[in-house]
Amino acid sequence: MPIDDVLTLDRKIRACLFDMDGLLINTEDIYTATLNEILAHHGKGPLTWDVKIHLQGLPGPVAAEKVIKTYDLPLTWEEYERLNVEVQSNKWGDCAFLPGALELIKHLKSKNIPIALCTSSGKYKFENKTKHLQHGFELFDAVVTGDDKRIPEGRGKPFPDIWQVGLKQLNEADGTDIKPEDCLVFEDGIPGVKAGLAFGAYVIWVPHPGAVEYLGDTVQLLNGNGEILKSLEDLEKSKYGL
Missing domain, CATH: 3.40.50.1000 (HAD superfamily/HAD-like)
Structure with a gap:
Protein backbone atom coordinates (compact mmCIF):
# COMPACT_ATOMS: atom_id res chain seq x y z
CA MET A 1 0.00 0.00 0.00
CA THR A 27 14.77 7.24 20.56
CA GLU A 28 14.85 4.75 17.68
CA ASP A 29 17.81 6.64 16.21
CA ILE A 30 19.43 6.80 19.64
CA TYR A 31 18.88 3.06 20.10
CA THR A 32 20.58 2.39 16.77
CA ALA A 33 23.60 4.51 17.68
CA THR A 34 24.04 2.96 21.12
CA LEU A 35 23.53 -0.61 19.91
CA ASN A 36 26.12 -0.05 17.21
CA GLU A 37 28.59 0.94 19.93
CA ILE A 38 27.96 -2.35 21.73
CA LEU A 39 28.15 -4.40 18.53
CA ALA A 40 31.38 -2.69 17.42
CA HIS A 41 32.94 -3.49 20.81
CA HIS A 42 32.36 -7.17 20.00
CA GLY A 43 33.45 -6.87 16.37
CA LYS A 44 29.86 -7.12 15.13
CA GLY A 45 27.34 -4.99 13.30
CA PRO A 46 26.28 -2.52 12.25
CA LEU A 47 22.59 -2.82 13.03
CA THR A 48 20.50 -2.69 9.85
CA TRP A 49 16.77 -2.09 9.47
CA ASP A 50 16.02 -5.61 8.28
CA VAL A 51 17.04 -6.68 11.80
CA LYS A 52 15.91 -3.62 13.73
CA ILE A 53 12.34 -3.81 12.46
CA HIS A 54 11.91 -7.04 14.46
CA LEU A 55 13.10 -5.35 17.67
CA GLN A 56 10.76 -2.37 17.69
CA GLY A 57 8.20 -2.30 20.44
CA LEU A 58 9.35 -5.50 22.11
CA PRO A 59 9.89 -5.70 25.88
CA GLY A 60 13.56 -5.21 26.81
CA PRO A 61 14.43 -8.84 27.64
CA VAL A 62 12.80 -10.13 24.43
CA ALA A 63 14.61 -7.59 22.28
CA ALA A 64 17.88 -8.36 24.07
CA GLU A 65 17.58 -12.07 23.36
CA LYS A 66 16.94 -11.36 19.67
CA VAL A 67 20.03 -9.14 19.41
CA ILE A 68 22.21 -11.68 21.21
CA LYS A 69 21.05 -14.50 18.94
CA THR A 70 21.25 -12.47 15.71
CA TYR A 71 24.78 -11.22 16.33
CA ASP A 72 26.04 -14.20 18.35
CA LEU A 73 27.07 -12.03 21.29
CA PRO A 74 28.82 -13.68 24.27
CA LEU A 75 26.35 -12.14 26.72
CA THR A 76 23.31 -13.13 28.73
CA TRP A 77 20.31 -10.88 28.29
CA GLU A 78 20.91 -9.48 31.78
CA GLU A 79 24.52 -8.59 30.88
CA TYR A 80 23.37 -7.07 27.61
CA GLU A 81 20.74 -4.97 29.37
CA ARG A 82 23.23 -3.65 31.93
CA LEU A 83 25.63 -2.70 29.16
CA ASN A 84 22.80 -1.18 27.16
CA VAL A 85 21.67 1.00 30.08
CA GLU A 86 25.26 2.10 30.69
CA VAL A 87 25.76 3.22 27.09
CA GLN A 88 22.28 4.70 26.69
CA SER A 89 22.39 6.71 29.91
CA ASN A 90 24.73 9.19 28.25
CA LYS A 91 22.28 9.75 25.40
CA TRP A 92 18.88 10.31 27.00
CA GLY A 93 19.45 14.05 27.16
Whole structure:
Protein backbone atom coordinates (compact mmCIF):
# COMPACT_ATOMS: atom_id res chain seq x y z
CA MET A 1 0.00 0.00 0.00
CA PRO A 2 1.39 3.44 -0.86
CA ILE A 3 2.38 5.16 2.35
CA ASP A 4 0.10 8.11 1.68
CA ASP A 5 -3.05 6.04 1.06
CA VAL A 6 -5.92 7.07 3.33
CA LEU A 7 -8.52 4.63 4.60
CA THR A 8 -12.02 5.56 5.69
CA LEU A 9 -13.26 5.33 9.23
CA ASP A 10 -16.82 4.79 10.40
CA ARG A 11 -16.42 5.02 14.16
CA LYS A 12 -16.35 7.85 16.71
CA ILE A 13 -13.01 8.31 18.43
CA ARG A 14 -13.26 8.86 22.19
CA ALA A 15 -9.65 8.22 23.30
CA CYS A 16 -6.14 8.05 21.86
CA LEU A 17 -3.40 5.69 23.03
CA PHE A 18 0.24 6.23 22.10
CA ASP A 19 3.45 4.28 21.85
CA MET A 20 6.51 6.40 22.67
CA ASP A 21 9.84 5.28 21.19
CA GLY A 22 10.16 6.20 17.54
CA LEU A 23 6.64 7.60 17.47
CA LEU A 24 6.68 10.55 19.87
CA ILE A 25 10.41 10.89 20.49
CA ASN A 26 13.57 10.16 18.48
CA THR A 27 14.77 7.24 20.56
CA GLU A 28 14.85 4.75 17.68
CA ASP A 29 17.81 6.64 16.21
CA ILE A 30 19.43 6.80 19.64
CA TYR A 31 18.88 3.06 20.10
CA THR A 32 20.58 2.39 16.77
CA ALA A 33 23.60 4.51 17.68
CA THR A 34 24.04 2.96 21.12
CA LEU A 35 23.53 -0.61 19.91
CA ASN A 36 26.12 -0.05 17.21
CA GLU A 37 28.59 0.94 19.93
CA ILE A 38 27.96 -2.35 21.73
CA LEU A 39 28.15 -4.40 18.53
CA ALA A 40 31.38 -2.69 17.42
CA HIS A 41 32.94 -3.49 20.81
CA HIS A 42 32.36 -7.17 20.00
CA GLY A 43 33.45 -6.87 16.37
CA LYS A 44 29.86 -7.12 15.13
CA GLY A 45 27.34 -4.99 13.30
CA PRO A 46 26.28 -2.52 12.25
CA LEU A 47 22.59 -2.82 13.03
CA THR A 48 20.50 -2.69 9.85
CA TRP A 49 16.77 -2.09 9.47
CA ASP A 50 16.02 -5.61 8.28
CA VAL A 51 17.04 -6.68 11.80
CA LYS A 52 15.91 -3.62 13.73
CA ILE A 53 12.34 -3.81 12.46
CA HIS A 54 11.91 -7.04 14.46
CA LEU A 55 13.10 -5.35 17.67
CA GLN A 56 10.76 -2.37 17.69
CA GLY A 57 8.20 -2.30 20.44
CA LEU A 58 9.35 -5.50 22.11
CA PRO A 59 9.89 -5.70 25.88
CA GLY A 60 13.56 -5.21 26.81
CA PRO A 61 14.43 -8.84 27.64
CA VAL A 62 12.80 -10.13 24.43
CA ALA A 63 14.61 -7.59 22.28
CA ALA A 64 17.88 -8.36 24.07
CA GLU A 65 17.58 -12.07 23.36
CA LYS A 66 16.94 -11.36 19.67
CA VAL A 67 20.03 -9.14 19.41
CA ILE A 68 22.21 -11.68 21.21
CA LYS A 69 21.05 -14.50 18.94
CA THR A 70 21.25 -12.47 15.71
CA TYR A 71 24.78 -11.22 16.33
CA ASP A 72 26.04 -14.20 18.35
CA LEU A 73 27.07 -12.03 21.29
CA PRO A 74 28.82 -13.68 24.27
CA LEU A 75 26.35 -12.14 26.72
CA THR A 76 23.31 -13.13 28.73
CA TRP A 77 20.31 -10.88 28.29
CA GLU A 78 20.91 -9.48 31.78
CA GLU A 79 24.52 -8.59 30.88
CA TYR A 80 23.37 -7.07 27.61
CA GLU A 81 20.74 -4.97 29.37
CA ARG A 82 23.23 -3.65 31.93
CA LEU A 83 25.63 -2.70 29.16
CA ASN A 84 22.80 -1.18 27.16
CA VAL A 85 21.67 1.00 30.08
CA GLU A 86 25.26 2.10 30.69
CA VAL A 87 25.76 3.22 27.09
CA GLN A 88 22.28 4.70 26.69
CA SER A 89 22.39 6.71 29.91
CA ASN A 90 24.73 9.19 28.25
CA LYS A 91 22.28 9.75 25.40
CA TRP A 92 18.88 10.31 27.00
CA GLY A 93 19.45 14.05 27.16
CA ASP A 94 19.32 14.00 23.36
CA CYS A 95 15.72 12.75 23.34
CA ALA A 96 13.41 15.16 21.54
CA PHE A 97 9.86 15.18 20.24
CA LEU A 98 9.42 14.08 16.65
CA PRO A 99 7.60 16.38 14.18
CA GLY A 100 3.94 16.83 15.05
CA ALA A 101 4.07 14.82 18.28
CA LEU A 102 3.94 17.55 20.91
CA GLU A 103 1.47 19.55 18.86
CA LEU A 104 -0.87 16.54 18.63
CA ILE A 105 -0.67 15.82 22.36
CA LYS A 106 -1.49 19.45 23.17
CA HIS A 107 -4.33 19.49 20.65
CA LEU A 108 -5.98 16.37 22.08
CA LYS A 109 -5.63 17.74 25.60
CA SER A 110 -7.27 21.01 24.54
CA LYS A 111 -10.21 19.00 23.16
CA ASN A 112 -10.54 17.00 26.41
CA ILE A 113 -9.92 13.72 24.59
CA PRO A 114 -8.43 11.17 27.02
CA ILE A 115 -4.87 10.19 26.12
CA ALA A 116 -2.74 7.33 27.41
CA LEU A 117 0.93 6.52 26.90
CA CYS A 118 1.61 2.79 26.58
CA THR A 119 5.32 2.16 26.14
CA SER A 120 7.32 -1.05 26.22
CA SER A 121 10.11 0.89 27.93
CA GLY A 122 10.43 0.12 31.63
CA LYS A 123 9.74 2.84 34.18
CA TYR A 124 13.44 3.66 34.73
CA LYS A 125 14.10 4.21 31.03
CA PHE A 126 10.84 6.08 30.56
CA GLU A 127 11.67 8.53 33.32
CA ASN A 128 15.21 9.12 32.07
CA LYS A 129 14.11 9.63 28.48
CA THR A 130 11.36 12.09 29.36
CA LYS A 131 12.44 14.02 32.46
CA HIS A 132 13.46 17.02 30.32
CA LEU A 133 10.30 16.72 28.20
CA GLN A 134 7.70 16.93 30.95
CA HIS A 135 5.95 19.86 29.27
CA GLY A 136 4.54 17.21 26.95
CA PHE A 137 4.46 13.97 28.90
CA GLU A 138 2.78 15.50 31.94
CA LEU A 139 -0.31 16.00 29.74
CA PHE A 140 -1.07 12.27 29.53
CA ASP A 141 -4.03 11.06 31.57
CA ALA A 142 -2.48 7.60 31.98
CA VAL A 143 1.05 6.23 31.61
CA VAL A 144 1.74 2.50 31.38
CA THR A 145 5.32 1.21 31.11
CA GLY A 146 6.46 -2.19 29.92
CA ASP A 147 7.32 -3.40 33.41
CA ASP A 148 3.90 -2.53 34.83
CA LYS A 149 2.82 -5.37 37.13
CA ARG A 150 -0.65 -5.32 35.58
CA ILE A 151 0.85 -6.77 32.40
CA PRO A 152 1.38 -10.53 32.80
CA GLU A 153 4.88 -11.82 32.15
CA GLY A 154 5.35 -12.69 28.49
CA ARG A 155 2.40 -10.54 27.41
CA GLY A 156 4.22 -7.53 25.97
CA LYS A 157 3.61 -6.35 22.42
CA PRO A 158 2.45 -7.88 20.05
CA PHE A 159 -0.07 -8.97 22.70
CA PRO A 160 -2.74 -6.32 23.38
CA ASP A 161 -2.40 -6.26 27.18
CA ILE A 162 -0.57 -2.92 27.48
CA TRP A 163 -3.31 -1.16 25.52
CA GLN A 164 -5.97 -2.86 27.62
CA VAL A 165 -4.30 -1.64 30.82
CA GLY A 166 -4.00 1.88 29.43
CA LEU A 167 -7.67 2.06 28.46
CA LYS A 168 -8.75 0.57 31.80
CA GLN A 169 -6.80 3.29 33.59
CA LEU A 170 -8.44 6.00 31.48
CA ASN A 171 -11.90 4.62 32.17
CA GLU A 172 -11.28 4.30 35.89
CA ALA A 173 -9.95 7.86 36.11
CA ASP A 174 -12.89 9.44 34.27
CA GLY A 175 -15.72 7.07 35.14
CA THR A 176 -16.19 6.34 31.45
CA ASP A 177 -16.87 3.17 29.49
CA ILE A 178 -14.74 3.71 26.40
CA LYS A 179 -14.37 0.58 24.27
CA PRO A 180 -11.29 -0.43 22.26
CA GLU A 181 -13.20 0.22 19.04
CA ASP A 182 -13.65 3.83 20.21
CA CYS A 183 -9.87 4.35 20.28
CA LEU A 184 -7.02 5.32 18.01
CA VAL A 185 -3.73 3.58 18.71
CA PHE A 186 -0.63 5.39 17.45
CA GLU A 187 2.37 3.18 16.68
CA ASP A 188 5.58 3.01 14.67
CA GLY A 189 6.62 -0.65 15.00
CA ILE A 190 5.09 -3.86 13.68
CA PRO A 191 4.71 -5.56 17.11
CA GLY A 192 2.86 -2.50 18.40
CA VAL A 193 0.65 -2.34 15.32
CA LYS A 194 -0.26 -6.01 15.79
CA ALA A 195 -0.97 -5.33 19.46
CA GLY A 196 -3.20 -2.37 18.59
CA LEU A 197 -5.17 -4.42 16.07
CA ALA A 198 -5.56 -7.31 18.52
CA PHE A 199 -6.77 -4.76 21.08
CA GLY A 200 -9.53 -3.78 18.66
CA ALA A 201 -8.56 -0.17 17.93
CA TYR A 202 -8.00 1.67 14.67
CA VAL A 203 -4.25 2.02 14.21
CA ILE A 204 -2.34 5.07 12.98
CA TRP A 205 0.99 3.63 11.84
CA VAL A 206 3.93 6.03 11.51
CA PRO A 207 6.98 3.90 10.63
CA HIS A 208 10.55 5.16 10.67
CA PRO A 209 11.64 6.10 7.12
CA GLY A 210 14.35 3.45 7.30
CA ALA A 211 11.79 0.75 8.06
CA VAL A 212 9.41 1.38 5.17
CA GLU A 213 10.95 -1.04 2.66
CA TYR A 214 10.83 -3.85 5.25
CA LEU A 215 7.21 -3.51 6.37
CA GLY A 216 5.91 -6.32 4.17
CA ASP A 217 2.25 -6.53 3.18
CA THR A 218 0.78 -3.62 5.12
CA VAL A 219 -2.63 -3.96 3.47
CA GLN A 220 -2.98 -7.50 4.77
CA LEU A 221 -1.72 -6.57 8.23
CA LEU A 222 -3.98 -3.57 8.72
CA ASN A 223 -6.95 -5.29 7.05
CA GLY A 224 -8.89 -2.04 6.78
CA ASN A 225 -8.34 -1.13 10.42
CA GLY A 226 -5.67 1.52 10.11
CA GLU A 227 -3.66 3.84 7.94
CA ILE A 228 0.01 4.62 7.42
CA LEU A 229 1.42 8.13 7.69
CA LYS A 230 4.86 9.52 6.98
CA SER A 231 4.62 11.80 10.02
CA LEU A 232 2.22 12.70 12.82
CA GLU A 233 2.09 16.10 11.13
CA ASP A 234 0.10 14.41 8.34
CA LEU A 235 -2.76 13.24 10.58
CA GLU A 236 -6.10 14.54 9.31
CA LYS A 237 -7.61 15.25 12.72
CA SER A 238 -10.99 16.29 11.37
CA LYS A 239 -11.38 12.89 9.72
CA TYR A 240 -11.44 11.31 13.18
CA GLY A 241 -13.50 13.98 14.87
CA LEU A 242 -10.45 15.26 16.70
